[in-house]
Amino acid sequence: MDQQSIAAERCKRTWMKADSGDFEAFKAQVAQTAREEDWPNASAVERNVLIYDGDNVRDMARCPSAASN
Amino acid sequence: MSEWVEVFLNGPGVIVITNAMENSAVVDEATAIFDAVIEEQRTTNAGGGDHFAKPGANDRIWNAAEKHCIASPDNFARYFGNVAIGLVSRAWLGDSYQVTAQVNRVNPDGAAQMAHRDYHLGFMTAERLQQFPTHVHRLSPVLTLQGAIAHCDMPVESGPTLFLPYSQAYLEGYVTCAREEFQDWFQKHHVQLPLNKGDAVFFNPALMHAAGPNVSKDIYRMANLLQVSSAFGRAIESVDRTRMSQLLYPVLLDAQEQNSMSAAEISSAIAACAEGYPFPTNLDNDPPVGGLAPKSQAALMHELLEKRVSAEDFNAALDEQASRKRP
Incomplete structure (x- = not known):
């Protein structure tokens, strides 16, 4: 790679342009599905939103070892 | 809570804490305080503009934290003396965070917002965004945690917030958010959950979201929006x-x-x-x-x-x- 292309590549990496971003990559990013087993403290997963029970959260806040999990 | 760090960083980006406000009387008393502030703003024509809605469709209380504390330090203490708010703020921002709050009451017929990202870079035009290098686009989401406390039951017809889970981790998201194909994707694939009074929602401010339309006849959908700032960021409001x-x-x-x-x-x-x-x-x-x-x-x-x-x-x-x- 010559010096000019190194500079051009670097500029592309470090600055956003108005047309930055790839729609296909975005769709792949938001197509993920949350799995309950990945979030053991959650009481439920509803439509990809994690639900935590307030009473459990208060218990966790009271117990420093649980709060670090 | 390492789990929440990863939820906000690379996971779905949004959590609901049900019954985050243990004592609903504390929420009701705060609602009465906010209603009185809104009433006073309406009589004195104070308050003014909103960055995401037309006049009349909603009522805003800017700097609700300070106004709340002045109106009733006792209720403020019970309301914010809340370990759930502390735990989630500390998880995302670490110690020494700063709380600001803005009440938003979306009235019946209030329209949906356009999908957006939040403070800091979410409040910039496409041109302005290009003045900040890519690593600052990565930085912006870790300077704030966005939250909301539901002050009434919010069935779907009252328009609780629409979210696009996982969108916060899309690096180019600030510059792409307003583009037509991204807005269309949001319209088709967003999720919306009903909330009960006292529930709280917290999300990465880079998550694409929008207030939903209030098509109910009589629900004045009041939420206290918490914008919690990192010690290293500039909070959105000056607070005494x-x-x-x-x-x-x-x-x-x-x-x-x-x-x-x-x-x-x-x-x-x-x-x-x-x-x-x-x-x-x-x-x-x-x-x-x-x-x-x-x-x-x-x-x-x-x-x-x-x-x-x-x-x-x-x-x-x-x-x-x-x-x-x-x-």
Whole structure:
């Protein structure tokens, strides 16, 4: 790679342009599905939103070892 | 809570804490306080504009944290003396975070918002965004945690917030958010959950979201939007934290005496009120004696509360500290 292309590549990496971003990559990013087993403290997963029970959260806040999990 | 760090960073980006406000009477009392502020704003024509909605469709209370504390320091203490708010703020932002709050009441017929990202970079035009290098686009989301406390039951027809899970982790998201194909994708794939009074939602501010349309006949959908700032960020609002601390201190002193609030609850209330970080300061007058940093306002409040110092002496110490920090 010559010096000019190194500079051009670097500029592309470090600055956003108005047309930055790839729609296909975005769709792949938001197509993920949350799995309950990945979030053991959650009481439920509803439509990809994690639900935590307030009473459990208060218990966790009271117990420093649980709060670090 | 490492789990929440990863939820916000690379996971779905949004959580609901059901029954985050344990005592619904505390929420109702706060609602009455906010209703009165809105009423007063309407009579005096104060309040004014909104960045995401047309006039009349909703009512806003800017700097609701300070107004809440002035109207009722006692209710403020019970409301923000909330360990769930403390735990989630600390998980995402670490220590010394700052709470600001903005009430939004979306009235029947209030339209949906356009999908957007939030403060900091979410509040910039496409042209302005290009003035910040890519690593700052990565930085912006870690400077704020966005939250909302539901002040009434919010069935779907009342328009609780629409979210696009996982969109916060899309690096180019600030520049792509307003583009047609991204907006269309949001319209088709967003999720929306009903909330109950006292539930809280917290999300990464880079998550694409929008208030939903209120198509109900009679639900005045009130949420207290919490914008929690990193110690290293600039909070969105200027807040008179010295005045708030003076109002809150006697309430916390009493709660401590009566054992009506736990140490963790008192700590969460202080974090929502006092300035949590010692900088910026005037190092000529406020040097870091005996350590690397001078004392923050919150540290002073903790210290004097622990010593059970009177409100009068606390006020004097607070004023003295504030004058040392002045340029």
